[in-house]
Amino acid sequence: MAMYQIYTSLLIFCAAGYTSSTSEPNAFAPVLKSSFTNEKGIPVFEGRIFEDETLVRFDQPITATDDDEVGGAKFICGYKITSNKHSVPFIMELKNRLLGSVDVKLKEGRCLNYDKRRNYKFNIVAYDCGGVSLESNRAVVHIEVEKSSNFSAKFDENTYFVEMEEGQLYDPLLQVQAYEDSHCTSSQGTKSKGVCSYEIVTPDVPFSIDKKGYIRNTEEVSYKERHNFILEVVATNCGSQKSRPAFVNIQIREKCKSGWIDIPEHTEYTPLSGKQKVAESAHLMLCKQDCIPDRINVHVKLATKHIGKGCDRDTYAVTSQRKICGADGDSIDLLPTPSPNVNWTRSLPTDDGHESDQIFAFDGHSNAVEIPSGHVGHKLTKEFTLSTWMKHSYPDHVDKDGKSEKEQILCMSDGDGMNRHHYSWFLHNGKLIFLLRREAEDADDLQVFKPAEWRWHLPQVNDGEWHHYAISGNGTQMTLYMDGQMVIADDDNEEIIDDWPLHPTDRVHFTKLVVGACWRGGDKKYVQYLKGYLAGLTILKGKMESSRVIKCLNSCQESLDFNALQKMSSGTAVSFNNEMTEFSIMGKNATEVEGLLQEVTYSNGRSYPTPGRRNLSIKTSVHCGHTEKILATVQSYIFVQPSQSPVITISGKKFYPATPASLRTGDLIFRDIIIEVDTQLPVPDKEVDIAEEDEVEEAKGPITVDNNSSGDKRQKLEYKMSKTLLQQDTKAKNDAKNNILLDRCMIRTEPQLNLHVEHLTLPQDLMIKFNMRLEGSETNAGLVIINADQVKNYETVIQGIQYVHQRGEDINSRTFFISCYSQNGRFNSNEMEVQVVLVSEEPVQLVHAHAQVQQHELQMDKMSGLNVAPANVATNNFGMIAIIVVCVGFLLFMIVLGIFRIRAAHRRTQVVQVDEKQEMEWDNSELNITVNPMDQELFEYEENGVRPLRDDSDTEDDVESFHDDKDSSEDEVENKTLEWDDSTLSY
Numbered sequence: 001m002a003m004y005q006i007y008t009s010l011l012i013f014c015a016a017g018y019t020s021s022t023s024e025p026n027a028f029a030p031v032l033k034s035s036f037t038n039e040k041g042i043p044v045f046e047g048r049i050f051e052d053e054t055l056v057r058f059d060q061p062i063t064a065t066d067d068d069e070v071g072g073a074k075f076i077c078g079y080k081i082t083s084n085k086h087s088v089p090f091i092m093e094l095k096n097r098l099l100g101s102v103d104v105k106l107k108e109g110r111c112l113n114y115d116k117r118r119n120y121k122f123n124i125v126a127y128d129c130g131g132v133s134l135e136s137n138r139a140v141v142h143i144e145v146e147k148s149s150n151f152s153a154k155f156d157e158n159t160y161f162v163e164m165e166e167g168q169l170y171d172p173l174l175q176v177q178a179y180e181d182s183h184c185t186s187s188q189g190t191k192s193k194g195v196c197s198y199e200i201v202t203p204d205v206p207f208s209i210d211k212k213g214y215i216r217n218t219e220e221v222s223y224k225e226r227h228n229f230i231l232e233v234v235a236t237n238c239g240s241q242k243s244r245p246a247f248v249n250i251q252i253r254e255k256c257k258s259g260w261i262d263i264p265e266h267t268e269y270t271p272l273s274g275k276q277k278v279a280e281s282a283h284l285m286l287c288k289q290d291c292i293p294d295r296i297n298v299h300v301k302l303a304t305k306h307i308g309k310g311c312d313r314d315t316y317a318v319t320s321q322r323k324i325c326g327a328d329g330d331s332i333d334l335l336p337t338p339s340p341n342v343n344w345t346r347s348l349p350t351d352d353g354h355e356s357d358q359i360f361a362f363d364g365h366s367n368a369v370e371i372p373s374g375h376v377g378h379k380l381t382k383e384f385t386l387s388t389w390m391k392h393s394y395p396d397h398v399d400k401d402g403k404s405e406k407e408q409i410l411c412m413s414d415g416d417g418m419n420r421h422h423y424s425w426f427l428h429n430g431k432l433i434f435l436l437r438r439e440a441e442d443a444d445d446l447q448v449f450k451p452a453e454w455r456w457h458l459p460q461v462n463d464g465e466w467h468h469y470a471i472s473g474n475g476t477q478m479t480l481y482m483d484g485q486m487v488i489a490d491d492d493n494e495e496i497i498d499d500w501p502l503h504p505t506d507r508v509h510f511t512k513l514v515v516g517a518c519w520r521g522g523d524k525k526y527v528q529y530l531k532g533y534l535a536g537l538t539i540l541k542g543k544m545e546s547s548r549v550i551k552c553l554n555s556c557q558e559s560l561d562f563n564a565l566q567k568m569s570s571g572t573a574v575s576f577n578n579e580m581t582e583f584s585i586m587g588k589n590a591t592e593v594e595g596l597l598q599e600v601t602y603s604n605g606r607s608y609p610t611p612g613r614r615n616l617s618i619k620t621s622v623h624c625g626h627t628e629k630i631l632a633t634v635q636s637y638i639f640v641q642p643s644q645s646p647v648i649t650i651s652g653k654k655f656y657p658a659t660p661a662s663l664r665t666g667d668l669i670f671r672d673i674i675i676e677v678d679t680q681l682p683v684p685d686k687e688v689d690i691a692e693e694d695e696v697e698e699a700k701g702p703i704t705v706d707n708n709s710s711g712d713k714r715q716k717l718e719y720k721m722s723k724t725l726l727q728q729d730t731k732a733k734n735d736a737k738n739n740i741l742l743d744r745c746m747i748r749t750e751p752q753l754n755l756h757v758e759h760l761t762l763p764q765d766l767m768i769k770f771n772m773r774l775e776g777s778e779t780n781a782g783l784v785i786i787n788a789d790q791v792k793n794y795e796t797v798i799q800g801i802q803y804v805h806q807r808g809e810d811i812n813s814r815t816f817f818i819s820c821y822s823q824n825g826r827f828n829s830n831e832m833e834v835q836v837v838l839v840s841e842e843p844v845q846l847v848h849a850h851a852q853v854q855q856h857e858l859q860m861d862k863m864s865g866l867n868v869a870p871a872n873v874a875t876n877n878f879g880m881i882a883i884i885v886v887c888v889g890f891l892l893f894m895i896v897l898g899i900f901r902i903r904a905a906h907r908r909t910q911v912v913q914v915d916e917k918q919e920m921e922w923d924n925s926e927l928n929i930t931v932n933p934m935d936q937e938l939f940e941y942e943e944n945g946v947r948p949l950r951d952d953s954d955t956e957d958d959v960e961s962f963h964d965d966k967d968s969s970e971d972e973v974e975n976k977t978l979e980w981d982d983s984t985l986s987y
Helices: 002-022 318-324 547-553 590-597 660-665 690-698 709-739 764-769 791-799 843-863 870-876 878-907
Strands: 043-050 076-081 090-096 101-106 119-128 139-146 153-155 159-165 178-180 195-200 207-209 214-217 228-237 246-253 259-261 266-269 283-285 295-303 360-363 383-393 407-414 421-428 431-436 450-457 463-474 477-482 494-499 511-515 518-520 525-527 531-541 558-562 573-576 582-587 600-604 612-624 627-630 634-640 647-651 655-658 674-678 741-750 758-761 775-779 782-790 802-805 813-822 832-838 939-942 945-948
Touching (some): 153 228, 207 228, 295 558, 318 547, 318 782, 431 477, 463 547, 511 518, 582 590, 674 791, 764 791
Parallel strands (some): 043 139, 266 634
Antiparallel strands (some): 195 228, 383 531, 407 421, 421 431, 741 813, 758 802, 775 782
16 A cells, blocks of 8 residues: 555656646747858858868857747757768767857768868758757758878877976986877777887977987086977878977976075165165075085175275375374375375376275386485384385296295385395285394494394285285384284294394485385386385384274275174074174074074265175085085175265355455454355155144145134144254254365465465464364465364364465455365365455545455356345445444544634734744744645643644654555555645635
């Protein structure tokens, strides 16, 4: 009973399903459409196929559509070939039911033969997937067979992919395989091995292929040179027919190499940007096949030998550098920069002296200079220091024994009669040698054998790089400093030779001190020329330079640095060389050393560094037990960008009135001079409190002056911010004055000074009071102030210079030109002109001269394009006009008073009686005299006699004209006197 119920239910279920399926709507039949139709309007699909292909290529794809929207009726279930079913070697494979797209392929085991049949034509219909399937309209398919290019062989794959590691030889790398296509004769499409050879068509590739299709590389390949190769390979059958090409894509895999990665090729450095990391992302890769390290050493070297004298040092003159380092002021520069006062170095080839100290070149066969005896005494004292920068390479000249000739740096020798060297500093056979022959003090001293020659074996003297050498002597003890460090003497690097002292002689009358060679007095010629470069050759006598100063002179403004000691773990170590240009790291593993290298920085302390490239090399060695592996050296560089040059401006009054009296005592003619420096460096951003910025943000909107509180608030804040910016700008300008040092200012005159009656005087009291490093020297050409010092100090000194002229009345005007320089002439100021105009000492003439000077200034300003308002001129001259009015009024008062006195005297009947003590009495009753009342001595009566109206101090000597001794000149201020017409007066 139960079984029966189950069976009944199943039948009911099946019947229901059948009813549902048969009742599914299928309203529309599929439709085949084509862009091409035949004469009957039937769609036509055109296709082509090569005789060795299996897929037909159609001009437009075969697709069918169905307008049904629900159920299976909207899908295409397939296609039927309705004509020539048995003779058509093609089948139709449905690709997409919704789109009704289809591929027409060659049946399995069938083949095409162009020579036997070239065209196939048959009808097709499409049918949908409805419950009751509906067929589409009929369409015609026309397939044309094309003849192949006799490609009888065929590869397994059209493209092969393979990967290989660089630096290895593969035998083989891979095998490609082609077969002779025999599917037309084999019912199952088996592959016949009818290929006789293979060929790589791609030219100039390091690969070969044999007859079996094995590909090998003929040489090792590099990933750096090429990342992949694409080979074109063809197969040839035994009938000499070539196949279509196949392509082999060979990818080159970089071999694991221990070394540094992610170190930048170069680093840009902006002046005044502080410290900048040179390898912030550095990563050290160590391959397992090399070894497991127990110690790693890294050496970083900054190459600066091509910059100046081996480093980016300040470019101030040697004397200025010595002052900055606190060196003794008695040191004398033996090779000063050529100037009007220095002419003995003018013949030496030099560089421009701007990017570094003035460098002098010596050619080794002709050029040397003699130091004038007036510049420095030739003899050495018991204590002294000689120092110089030198760049010297291996000598070219050797003697017959193969030894190099001596090359003299500095030599004092007999000027005539004999060829003795009193002392000399020279190079010979890779040694730096100092010779000092003592003068015998008495007869017993002639028999004393003492040290006379010190030889230091130093490879640096011939390495072609800049080095600083200093020899300090104290009696018979000599100490050598190289690059700021004292050379520790030992048996390997120092040798001392004893000798007799020099014997007295009458044959020698004078000596010569020569740089770059030695004078042979007996032969009267120079010998032992130096071939190399010198800079900063100085001598200090009577004392020795301190080691601190010598080290300071070698200090470098650019260096490497490391400030991550807290990141060092136990077992790691770091160290620097003396110049801070080489940095060493020692760690136990890659993580430690790469972390420390990432903290290495470059910095340049100069405000205006020498622009250009500084090479940076990183050498690494990995120690594994007793094995050491040297990794490839990493080359990088730091590029220091150029900075804008500072603008040095000198300004002030161009015309200065002076009187003979003021010139005799000294006049501060430069007291209005101002020196300003615009460093053109970035000005710090505005400094405003965050709260203020928020308030300004809230008060955004137009700035108004109405009762709008928000506008008023914002206006006040912006005023405060602008005031802050003004203060910061002022501070930046003041900082600029301190940021750059001047090292020379010149005041030249036209025409030249007559030092017998005129000179320029420095304010020595101010220079001593403020401990200035400045020094001045006066010549006929003017005044030169030297040594590196702050701009404000130079400004103060120039303002305090007095111009003194003992006979100021002899001149009408005098013109001075002021210019200043920084860093040995690397940066120059404008040339400021100051003209001193001579004026009269009398009040009226002085006022008139002032007016002339100011009028001249106005004319010059107009010529220079300045806009001067007359109202301003009137305001400036108001005080002068008041003086003129007072003087003229006083003069008129004196004239009127004189007239009244004269008339009163004539009305009197008595004769004026003179003092009894007078030696002579005049009877002037018969005289008729015309008198200038200003020159007449007037008297008034007193009880005890008469008193002259004019002061006794107004003597003739006091009112002599200062033009008495002066030649006439049209430029002089005209001295006019008052003339009186007194013809109507009677006495």
